[in-house]
Amino acid sequence: MFTTKAIQIEQNGRIFYVAAVPAGELVEMSKVDEWKPDDPMLGYQRAPSMARKREIGRYAMGSDAIMPIGGLLNSRPQNEDEENVYGKQLQFIEESNVGGIKFGELSIPEKALPLYIVDMQHRLGGFQWAIEEGGGENLSEFPLVVTIADGLSKLDEVEQFDLINTTQKKVRTDLARRLLAIQVKDLDRKLAIDKKGKLWEAKGPMIAQHLNNSPGVWESRILPPNLSKRDQPTMIVRETSFVTSLKPILQTPYFLRQTEEHASILIGRFWEAVKRVFPESFINTEDYVIQKTPGVYSLHTIAPEVFELVRDTGDINTENIYNVLRGLCEVEGGSDFWLSDNYDGAAQFGSMKGFKILASELRMFLPEIEVI
Secondary structure (H helix, E strand, C coil): CEEEEEEEEEECCEEEEEEEEEHHHHHHHEECCECCCCCCCCCCECCCCHHHHHHHHHHHCCCCCCCCCCEEEEECCCCCCCCCCCCCCCEEEEEEEECCEEEEEEEECHHHCCEEEEECHHHHHHHHHHHHCCCCHHHHHCEEEEEEEECCCHHHHHHHHHHHHHHCCCCCHHHHHHHHHHHCCCHHHHHHHHHCCCHHHHHHHHHHHHHHCCCCCCCCCEECCCCCCCCCCCCCEEHHHHHHHCHHHHCCHHHHCCCHHHHHHHHHHHHHHHHHHCHHHHCCHHHECCCCHHHHHHHHHHHHHHHHHHHCCCCCCHHHHHHHHHHHHHCCCHHHHHECCCCCCHHHCCCHHHHHHHHHHHHCCCCCCCCC
8 A cells, every 4th residue: 555645635526636656656556548449448548659758758867857747647436336436445544624625644555556647648658668768767766746536437537638638738839939949048958959950949939039120121020929910910920930931041050050140140131132132022011922931931941052152152141142042033923923812923832832842943043053
């Protein structure tokens, strides 16, 4: 029998205990009710992802790892057909009571096991991997916060699982990237992010912010997180799309070595040169797609080649970028190629596949590299 200090909470007749339990004990006592194709009515959870378990396990083995957010487990009743089964699986000795919340000693007898994992399978699986396979045996004593339900039925579990997983919204991409941008200020975290190949995602929001706040083509044109075009009517493209479109540029060795500020200056010069090629398309921007997804994705796709060609001149300034891009003046229709209602032009490309095709068409107007 496992015993620990706990807080008892009652919600509409259901009994729950909040406790900090060593990870090794939880691994031993818990189980995932996994869905299996040969008997689809029994389980209800997907099979755990080994990649996610290893990722969490490696994090947990770090010297400064913390995991204060709790999970939900349940001790199912022995007989679910019995009435009033709530609160009868586990044992609790009350020691004090404050405002209806009881403090005391919780005991989990063998007959109350396993504790079914409703919400925590990858976190707990990560600790299991670290303890059993990753060399993190010391994590057996790592205290994990859990809420243990006493006597919920399997249907109650499924209801809670569905509630947690269908109403819980993932962090929006733009906000997630802002979180990365904050983390890279720490050198160790920056290294970890770089190893995952996500350093460009951390730099992108800062570049977008710099362009948005500086005089030039993109001033007050990139919609930041948590705002709508109703709030900011001058904005024309969402930060999420703009940053994603920067990936081909930011993953090049040259830009990987640039600071966010310097990268934003170079990208700003690139767009000033684009404006010189298609000046009319930047006057009434809502009538054109050059600063919307067809434009930013296709032009940023060819931008690394443009920068390489310009680097041969020794100075990446707007004039030299324009000299490389001016072949685009031959695009049929000129600025009209980018009109929103010109479905023979850029507006016909409305998907990621289409943006690649558009980039290929634009690339044909770039100068050839002269090999000496």
